[in-house]
Amino acid sequence: MNHNQQAITESSDGRISLRFDSRLYSPTAVKKAVYKFAADCGAIIEMIDEDLLVTLTFSELFLPAQKMKIANSFCNEVIDQDLREHIAEETEPVRNLILAHAFSKTSLLAED
Amino acid sequence: MLKLYTGGIECLSPAIGDEFIARISTNYHLPAAARSGEVLLMDSRDELIPSDFRAYMVLESNASKLQYPLPSENVFRLPDDQFFLGDGDVIRFNPQRLSLRTIYRKTSHSNSFLVTERCNNYCLMCSQPPKDIDDSYIVKQLLEAVPLISRSTNELTISGGEPTLLGDDLITLIRTIKNYLPVTGLHMLSNGRSFTDAKFAEKIAQIEHPDFMIGIPIYSDISNLHDYVVQADGAFDETIQGILNLKNFRQRVEVRVVIHKQTYERLPQLAEFLARNLLFVDQVALMGLEMTGFTRPNIEELWIDPLEYQPQLVEAVEILQRYRMKVSVYNHQLCVLDKKLWHVNVKSISDWKNEYMPECDPCTKRTECGGFFSSAKLRYSKNIVPFMPHA
């Protein structure tokens, strides 16, 4: 994690805030990470200047160490989701080509 | 090693006529009307030599024992190394040049027709180095020979060079073989590249040969490594496309892999690749290296002691078998072949090619083992150890 790109801060009410530079991390990536972590924490997403501010909320049962662990995993997930987006975008044309071939009515193999 | 081509022939009666294709007969009582396409192979029997055969031949060792007057034309004395000639064999003979080629041997289990020496690959280990010449006369002669071949022949192989370079002539040849030899199995060795033309694959299919398989080599799961081995850029893609097209027309395909220093390392990965992508091929043949042709100049790039690549070979076979692909191993000696592979090993070296080394003399498994290509004298495993009887 590059600490220039996001910061993890814990507030007194037990919530953890994460800051993501929206020039580097897409909102979709952040939202997908929120989706994935729904069992572990709730999240509120705000846009402040060019940063995405994500506030994670936890049930009282969580200890601070557990919360930090989840927050760190959350950050890693955002990075992963961002990479997934790039890969999906990059491979979309060839994926469409493959599927078009696969579903074509004519035989794949007799090229006229 | 049988000498299928020879020149040391003597003319005992004047030679008339040009090169011809004919069948050998040892039947002195063949009906006269049937003799014109046959060559009588004479021996020392106490019988008049019948007339009307196309030509007459006798081995040197029998020549002196001939008791009766020779026919006035076309009698030839062959060197004794032509001892293998027998009834039903098909030959090409040039009476003027006194050269004899045995095209087909009735008693052989492995008759092979080289249909052209041209090729569009240039494999590092090619056992039949390509020549860029017009040898279209070969297929014409084969078309003459096919009708003379015995209908009881089990199997024939078409090889080259690259047979598909013959184009429509190849189609004609296969159809002719089907017509004259309807129950003979036909195997063709090809790099498959010509079948990127789906229409050509379709033409093969339209022959509807009842027992036809095309053996196509793939040397790596990686395109550039395969292309390097066959010395042709783009060959990998074309070969695979060719296989896909053939399969689209329901032709039987065998994938062949020659194992040497450039192919053994990724053999398991190739097996995986075949299982994932070409599961529908009919069988896979994993073959030992022959020391002929281009293998000789490239020996340092190619040679590896078979004992050293047994782990990769075992793994590759296990992968293919896990996917229920039919797999066989060829051209390996039993003492350098992992025991786990003996059940897929085929004793396969053609009878006109095989031999044994001095180390093999006391071996109890000589007959099960295929032995070596005679060319192996150039280099063979340091680990040849005879199987000894138990004390």
Added chain:
Amino acid sequence: MSATVLPGKFKGLDVYNQSLEAGYQLLPLRFISLDDARYVVTNEVGEFIVLEKNTFKQFAQKQLAAGSDLYNDLKSKHFLIDADSSIAIELLALKYRSKMDRLADFTGLHMFVATLRCDHSCPYCQVSRQSEDRLAFDMSEETARKAIDFTFSSPSPSIKIEFQGGEPLLNFDLIKMVVKEAKALNKIHQRDLQFVIATNLSQITDEILQFALEEDIHFSTSLDGPEDLHVANRPRPGDDSYRKAIDGIESIRKLLGPEKVSALMTTTEASLPRVREIVDEYVRMNFHNIFLRPLSPYGFAMKTKWYEKYDVERWLQFYFEGLNYIIDLNKQGYYMAESYAQIILQKMFSPHGTSYVDLQSPAGIGISAIIFNYDGEVYASDEARMLAEMGDQTFRLGNLAIDTYKEMMLSDALLAPLEQSITESVPGCNDCAFQPYCGSDPSYHHATQKDVVGHKALSGFCKRNMFVMRRIITLMEDDPEAKNILLGWLRV
């Protein structure tokens, strides 16, 4: 005759590697953490590779060195493509088609509920009735005939008719009738037709065995574990459900052969701490296959609050202990395959999909399996029938007496959940690396979250599958002996 050798000398590998200098492109792929250090990467057709996280990122950023072993493995498995070869596109398309070809076959498994009556009163059962009232709870011949017609409306080249209940042997006459008439109809349709009776074996008689022998019928029975566990799970007057099952299995094996009877276990609260004993029971009974099933969250199980006590994590503990134990048995020389792992391995290695209904996308409801209830009601799955027993008709497709095949198979009740739950397009699944190995289970998600798609982060189905898949892949990567054993379970 003069001959010229081909021009040019042999060229080195460097010449053939030149096109690699242009770099490579990624082929469609998905990735997910295997553990803290590694990702598992999959492509559209289920080929996979495990990479260190940093290595994967290097690869994704096109920084991998051309021609290295890793580069070659990624190229061979169709994760990357370079300027030297383009045949991967064709091959991927072909493989994708093969994976999907079962879809075209359409419905294979057709379940006939011969009767709801049953002599057992298993607490986890969703549907049975303790009753002698045949009229009320038996399938009629008229209904059965309509069900047979419906069955042969499916284009599938293989049809499996499975008799369910209650206890189907309590309506053995109907079974006889269905077998006879289905076979007669099959003379025209020429399908690969198979019959299975899912039975507790308490009603097995010589007459039934003889019929099964003549008509080539397979039996599927319940064996929940050692006697005390089985009897507690499956009460019956006289408490002899275990004895009946064992005796029934032996009788079938003797007359029909061991291939004709298989056993399934149902996991309950009581099973969870006893997985080894359960496996041992299967070994004792000479079975070579055991399906360590999760408990489905339907029916009486929920009503009796069993499901609350039971959660995914405890089941995973049960499952992993069982899987480890089974692998050990294999190492010691007893061949035993675990079916859940087998299904996933099949999806990982076989060119075709599997026919396991609960792990398919599009879901297997209706299009892979379908069920005809005793009263002619048609449901998209056995789970759907259980939901209906609890008053939830969401997955009811119609009634044989009223609706046509077309009406039922094109109904919203079927098409909507199929369409909505396709993993290729739902959140959580569409970018998940396990997608080729997983499926959608709209019945499960409807039952647990009141939504056929379900929020996957909150889904026991998702959690269970991810854990199991991670475990299997980790075993394949890190334990060569286990890998060999697992691969030996493949039925490609």
